Amino acid sequence: MNLPAGNAVIAQSGGPTVVINASLVGVIEEIQSTGIAGSIFGARHAVRGMLDDDLIDLSELSGDRLDLIAGTPGATLGSSRDKPDEEYCQKIFSQLARRDIRYFFYIGGNDSADTCRIISEVAKKAGHDLKVFHVPKTIDNDLVLNDHTPGYGSAARFVACALMGDSLDNRALPGIKIDVIMGRNAGFLTAASALARTEHGTGPHLIYLPESVFDVDRFIADVDRVYGAMGRCMIAVSEGIHDESGTPIAQRLAEQFSGEVERDAHGNVQLSGSGALGDFLSRLIRDRLGKKLKVRADTFGYLQRSFADCVSSVDAEEARASGRAAVQAAAAGLEDASLTIRRISDSPYQVEYVPIGLREVAGKTRTVPTSWISDGCDVTDEFIEYATPLVGPLPALGSV
Amino acid sequence: MNLPAGNAVIAQSGGPTVVINASLVGVIEEIQSTGIAGSIFGARHAVRGMLDDDLIDLSELSGDRLDLIAGTPGATLGSSRDKPDEEYCQKIFSQLARRDIRYFFYIGGNDSADTCRIISEVAKKAGHDLKVFHVPKTIDNDLVLNDHTPGYGSAARFVACALMGDSLDNRALPGIKIDVIMGRNAGFLTAASALARTEHGTGPHLIYLPESVFDVDRFIADVDRVYGAMGRCMIAVSEGIHDESGTPIAQRLAEQFSGEVERDAHGNVQLSGSGALGDFLSRLIRDRLGKKLKVRADTFGYLQRSFADCVSSVDAEEARASGRAAVQAAAAGLEDASLTIRRISDSPYQVEYVPIGLREVAGKTRTVPTSWISDGCDVTDEFIEYATPLVGPLPALGSV
Numbered sequence: 001m002n003l004p005a006g007n008a009v010i011a012q013s014g015g016p017t018v019v020i021n022a023s024l025v026g027v028i029e030e031i032q033s034t035g036i037a038g039s040i041f042g043a044r045h046a047v048r049g050m051l052d053d054d055l056i057d058l059s060e061l062s063g064d065r066l067d068l069i070a071g072t073p074g075a076t077l078g079s080s081r082d083k084p085d086e087e088y089c090q091k092i093f094s095q096l097a098r099r100d101i102r103y104f105f106y107i108g109g110n111d112s113a114d115t116c117r118i119i120s121e122v123a124k125k126a127g128h129d130l131k132v133f134h135v136p137k138t139i140d141n142d143l144v145l146n147d148h149t150p151g152y153g154s155a156a157r158f159v160a161c162a163l164m165g166d167s168l169d170n171r172a173l174p175g176i177k178i179d180v181i182m183g184r185n186a187g188f189l190t191a192a193s194a195l196a197r198t199e200h201g202t203g204p205h206l207i208y209l210p211e212s213v214f215d216v217d218r219f220i221a222d223v224d225r226v227y228g229a230m231g232r233c234m235i236a237v238s239e240g241i242h243d244e245s246g247t248p249i250a251q252r253l254a255e256q257f258s259g260e261v262e263r264d265a266h267g268n269v270q271l272s273g274s275g276a277l278g279d280f281l282s283r284l285i286r287d288r289l290g291k292k293l294k295v296r297a298d299t300f301g302y303l304q305r306s307f308a309d310c311v312s313s314v315d316a317e318e319a320r321a322s323g324r325a326a327v328q329a330a331a332a333g334l335e336d337a338s339l340t341i342r343r344i345s346d347s348p349y350q351v352e353y354v355p356i357g358l359r360e361v362a363g364k365t366r367t368v369p370t371s372w373i374s375d376g377c378d379v380t381d382e383f384i385e386y387a388t389p390l391v392g393p394l395p396a397l398g399s400v
Numbered sequence: 401m402n403l404p405a406g407n408a409v410i411a412q413s414g415g416p417t418v419v420i421n422a423s424l425v426g427v428i429e430e431i432q433s434t435g436i437a438g439s440i441f442g443a444r445h446a447v448r449g450m451l452d453d454d455l456i457d458l459s460e461l462s463g464d465r466l467d468l469i470a471g472t473p474g475a476t477l478g479s480s481r482d483k484p485d486e487e488y489c490q491k492i493f494s495q496l497a498r499r500d501i502r503y504f505f506y507i508g509g510n511d512s513a514d515t516c517r518i519i520s521e522v523a524k525k526a527g528h529d530l531k532v533f534h535v536p537k538t539i540d541n542d543l544v545l546n547d548h549t550p551g552y553g554s555a556a557r558f559v560a561c562a563l564m565g566d567s568l569d570n571r572a573l574p575g576i577k578i579d580v581i582m583g584r585n586a587g588f589l590t591a592a593s594a595l596a597r598t599e600h601g602t603g604p605h606l607i608y609l610p611e612s613v614f615d616v617d618r619f620i621a622d623v624d625r626v627y628g629a630m631g632r633c634m635i636a637v638s639e640g641i642h643d644e645s646g647t648p649i650a651q652r653l654a655e656q657f658s659g660e661v662e663r664d665a666h667g668n669v670q671l672s673g674s675g676a677l678g679d680f681l682s683r684l685i686r687d688r689l690g691k692k693l694k695v696r697a698d699t700f701g702y703l704q705r706s707f708a709d710c711v712s713s714v715d716a717e718e719a720r721a722s723g724r725a726a727v728q729a730a731a732a733g734l735e736d737a738s739l740t741i742r743r744i745s746d747s748p749y750q751v752e753y754v755p756i757g758l759r760e761v762a763g764k765t766r767t768v769p770t771s772w773i774s775d776g777c778d779v780t781d782e783f784i785e786y787a788t789p790l791v792g793p794l795p796a797l798g799s800v
Contacts, residue, residue, distance in 0.1 A: 016572045018565065042800055045572075056800055068798025074568025076799045081573065157709070165418065165706030168474025172416045172445075173481065177673075177702070273577075273696025274682070275675010282674070296673025301698030302577070306565030308795045309557070309710045395708045398468025399476045400442055400456055 006102030006129075008037035009055065012075035013046040013108035013115070015139070017151030017305050019312075019319035020107055023135045024077065025070040026323020027105045028058050034331045037103050046080035046108075047115065050092040055099070070320055073306045075107075083111050089118040093126065103131050103330055107323070109138040109149075113338050114362035120336045133326040134338040134358060137319070139305045142186035144364045145356055147343040150322050153315030153390035155182070155304045156192035159236075160391055162300060163196030167203035167234050168397075174232035175294035176223060176285060179204070180278040182304050184240040187211050187368045189304065191379045192387055193236035198397055203234025206377045210240030211368045214249050215376075219281075220288045222377050227289070239277055239299075253280030275299045312392035318351065325353035338362075349389035406502025406529075408437035409455065412475035413446040413508030413515070415539070417551030417705050419712075419719035423507045423535045424477065425470040426723020428458050434731045437503050446480035446508075447515065450492040455499070470720055473706045475507075483511050489518040493526065503531050503730055507723070509538040509549075513738050514762035520736045533726040534738040534758060537719070539705045542586035544764045545756055547743040550722050553715030553790035555582075555704045556592035559636075560791055562700060563596030567603035567634050568797075574632035575694035576623060576685060579604070580678040582704050584640040587611050587768045589704065591779045592787055593636035598797055603634025606777045610640030611768045614649050615776075619681075620688045622777050627689070639677055639699075653680030675699045712792035718751065725753035738762075749789035 010027050012020055024042070031040050040058045043049030056077070061069075069076055084092065096104065104119060106112050116134040123130035136143050139155035159181055170177050181190040187209025194207060205226045208214055226233040241249045254276060278297025285295050318341060326339045337355030344350050372383040410427050412420050424442070431440050440459045443449030456477070461469075469476055484492065496504065504519060506512050516534040523530035536543050539555035559581055570577050581590040587609025594607060605626045608614055626633040641649045654676060678697025685695050718741060726739045737755030744750050772783040 012572070016569050058800060061800070065798055068796055069800065070798075071795065072568065072797040072799065073565040075572040076568075077572075079572040161709035162703050162707055164708040165473040166702050168472065168476075168708075169416050169702055169706040172412070172475035172477075172479040273698065274679050275697070275699050276679060279674050279676060279679075296702070297675070298673065298701030298703065299675050299699065300703070302566050302569055302696070303562050303698065303700070303703070306569040307562055307710075308565040308568075308797070309561035310707075395471065396468055397472040397708070398465055398470075399472065400458060400461070400469065 006037060006100045007039040007041060008103035008105065009041045009043055009050065009096060009101045010058070010105040011043040011046045011049065011107070012077050012079050013106060013112045014079060014081065014137070015305055016073065016075040016079055017137055017139050018073040018154045018307065019150055019316050020137050021072050021076050022070040022316050022319035023107045023137060023150055023323040025066045026320040027135065027327055028061060029066055030324040030327035034327060036327065036331050041099065042077045045078035047082050047084050047088065047092055048080050049078070050095055051088070053095050070316070073308050084115055084118065086118055086122065089115065089122050093119060093122045096130065097128055102129060105133050105135060105326055107135040107137050110143055110361060110363050110365060113358055116336065117358040117362045120358060131330045131334065132336040132358070133330060134361070135322050135326050136338065136340065139189060140183055140186045141188035142365045142367065143361055144366045145361055146340045147351065148341060148390055150315060150319035152188060153312035153392065154310065155189055156195070156387060157312040157391035158304050158307050158310045159189055159192045159300065160195035160394060161310055163193045163204055163234070163236060164198065164395070164397070167196055170203060170232050170234050175296060176227060176233045178235045178237060178278050178281050178297040180237055180239055180297065180299040182300065183210060183238045185210055185365055185367060187238050190236055190238040191368055191372070191383055192391065194379045194384055195387060195391060195394065198394065204236040205230070205233050206235045207379055208237040208241050208377060209368055209373060210238045210242060211370065212373055212376045213244050214241035216284065218376065220285065223285055224289055237281065250277040250280070253277070253284065273301060312390060314390060314392050322353060329355040346385070406437060406500045407439040407441060408503035408505065409441045409443055409450065409496060409501045410458070410505040411443040411446045411449065411507070412477050412479050413506060413512045414479060414481065414537070415705055416473065416475040416479055417537055417539050418473040418554045418707065419550055419716050420507055420537050421472050421476050422470040422716050422719035423537060423550055423723040425466045426720035427505045427535065427727055428461060429466055430724040430727035434727060436727065436731050441499065441501070442477045445478035447482050447484050447488065447492055448480050449478070450495055451488070453495050470716070473708050484515055484518065486518055486522065489515065489522050493519060493522045496530065497528055502529060505533050505535060505726055507535040507537050510543055510761060510763050510765060513758055516736065517758040517762045520758060531730045531734065532736040532758070533730060534761070535722050535726050536738065536740065539589060540583055540586045541588035542765045542767065543761055544766045545761055546740045547751065548741060548790055550715060550719035552588060553712035553792065554710065555589055556595070556787060557712040557791035558704050558707050558710045559589055559592045559700065560595035560794060561710055563593040563604055563634070563636060564598065564795070564797070567596055570603060570632050570634050575696060576627055576633045578635045578637060578678050578681050578697040580637055580639055580697065580699040582700065583610060583638045585610055585765055585767060587638050590636055590638040591768055591772070591783055592791065594779045594784055595787060595791060595794065598794065604636040605630070605633050606635045607779055608637040608641050608777060609768055609773060610638045610642060611770065612773055612776045613644050614641035616684065618776065620685065623685055624689055637681065650677040650680065653677070653684065673701060712790060714790060714792050722753060729755040746785070
């Protein structure tokens with residue numbers, strides 16, 4: 001094979017996961033192994049590092065060191081929320097050309113795929129031979145054409161283990177408990193709470209995804225019904241639940257209860273990093289069903305994407321394999337691609353890594369299929385079958 | 401040895417932990433092994449089950465089943481927050497006598513030790529031979545005369561792993577992050593956040609325990625200093641922080657920002673099961689240091705005592721051994737006792753289980769020694785040395 005000369009750059013973008021470094025390591029070890037590039041540079045804080053030429057040489061990292069890094073949460077290169085436009089990408093490209101970068105590996109979500117697309121187009125226009133690869137990463141699992149994405153399995157495992165323990169706690173000391181789970185538009189992570197149901201009668205009893213319209217009256221009736229029947233009620237709810245108009249419930253309840261709403265730079269109501277939605281739902285339940293009810297809310301927050309002691313072995317392996325597959329695609333001569341995960345068998349669970357065009361995945365969002373949502377407050381067995389192999393073996397439980 | 405006739409009852413009280421069932425199993429397997437009692441009954445929902453004769457026969461549970469139960473979070477017998485007075489204990493005693501209960505094992509915190517004391521006294525007055533044993537359990541680690549308590553190690557592990565991952569997340573995408581940790585009066589759990597500092601520069605950078613007065617101005621100055629120096633700031637704060645008068649900060653900030661304060665039946669401001677304190681501190685920082693700062697807060701909540709995938713191996717083993725030690729003390733002829741854990745060696749880490757009088761531990765609260773608190777916003781190396789062996793081996797991390 002006639003390998004092109006030049007160097008490689010790798011970066012990590014968007015919200016970190018517990019396996020995003022496994023993908024980084026997959027890319028590094030496969031470049032080391034194939035020898036397709038001279039130096040392997042890591043860009044600090046994603047596109048910002050490329051813009052500022054803030055690069056670190058990763059070429060000589062040893063296998064032992066790489067194994068440790070692969071098992072470490074958070075983006076070790078640093079991340080960024082910047083979403084570069086064409087001008088930004090033009091500047092990045094100039095820096096990369098100066099460093100004789102010929103391979104560009106970008107680990108991130110659908111925005112990152114779009115950045116890859118723009119960079120690739122800028123390079124083509126300039127007649128610079130730059131191979132551009134997107135390695136998927138998102139706990140939201142919202143990339144189209146992927147069976148699932150690296151990062152989801154471990155976050156889903158966290159949610160399942162959290163609901164497993166919290167449901168047992170709730171069975172021991174009954175009450176109404178609300179757990180708020182990440183996911184503004186896609187409910188895959190909230191749906192994973194259903195995996196906690198390893199024993200009869202354990203929760204969650206109600207699951208609300210952002211794919212369904214959240215009807216406050218219906219919610220109160222659901223809680224009343226479950227609590228009436230069981231004397232307790234475990235609720236898993238997505239931070240992104242919204243009313244018919246698409247207005248987040250977090251925003252409506254904030255207006256109702258405190259008159260204040262916090263927004264980010266894009267005008268989106270801030271959802272993560274606050275316990276507000278859970279607290280508002282607690283107040284709503286007490287207002288409607290009784291002031292003396294024991295109602296508690298926890299918001300899982302950043303732990304879902306960063307907790308150091310809860311990694312899906314399947315997810316960790318696939319994240320690393322995705323990184324390696326991107327390098328293999330580059331070595332095979334592809335110009336650019338996003339490395340999707342396809343499931344080729346359910347039993348035994350088996351996947352393959354398929355490169356597809358960047359345009360096919362860039363900027364698009366996948367949500368939980370309607371057919372996997374049951375009655376607006378649960379998920380179907382089909383979802384359970386889909387998600388079970390992704391989270392790795394869950395703790396075995398027993399009871400008297 | 402002349403073993404008394406009669407049966408045994410076991411119960412679990414107060415907030416569950418991930419190892420409270422390990423203590424239950426320790427008691428059961430040691431009664432099975434020593435044969436000191438005929439039937440082994442478990443009381444559903446602690447003293448309530450004893451009062452209502454809601455007992456379950458645990459005598460025939462197999463070793464495999466016991467192993468599964470030992471690894472399961474939550475109190476499998478059910479728990480209760482009831483704190484029985486003498487009249488309540490008199491009624492319990494009548495029920496126990498009717499069932500010919502001669503051994504009483506109660507797994508719980510310092511309130512449970514006090515319940516044991518009352519039950520033991522009632523039995524003595526009635527001339528009924530009842531041996532009463534308290535098996536410590538609390539994530540707060542606030543029992544006097546114990547080096548530490550079963551339940552603490554695993555909760556501390558959860559906090560350490562959470563801060564470990566969250567600090568790496570914060571390093572990747574810098575900002576100000578507040579993590580609110582359980583513990584109304586004792587800061588041992590919040591202090592465990594310091595165990596997350598496995599690499600230079602990782603957080604938490606500031607740690608606030610309820611043992612120190614929380615000065616809002618000092619807090620803002622601390623955050624400003626760290627954020628100014630590092631461009632990010634990880635803060636671990638106890639839910640129980642309070643001002644000079646002892647008023648919880650949660651209450652003061654609630655009054656300041658929303659005018660509403662939620663109290664429990666005892667008039668205590670509700671601390672757990674809400675994200676309010678973290679959200680209030682976020683607003684405070686933005687109000688004082690800049691509206692545009694990225695400030696996020698997570699409240700770890702019930703996950704700290706129930707998360708199914710984060711158990712300290714040391715804690716699990718000691719919880720089970722504590723249960724066994726209680727039965728051994730009974731078999732050795734003791735009338736009543738609380739089974740304390742004493743550390744007999746730091747290197748290698750080694751403990752022993754020492755029965756002490758119920759009165760010595762009942763109703764008393766231990767807090768973090770002042771000498772382990774550093775400058776009001778950190779803990780000392782002495783605390784780190786104390787806590788390290790309790791959480792089990794933490795995940796090994798690496799970075800580029």
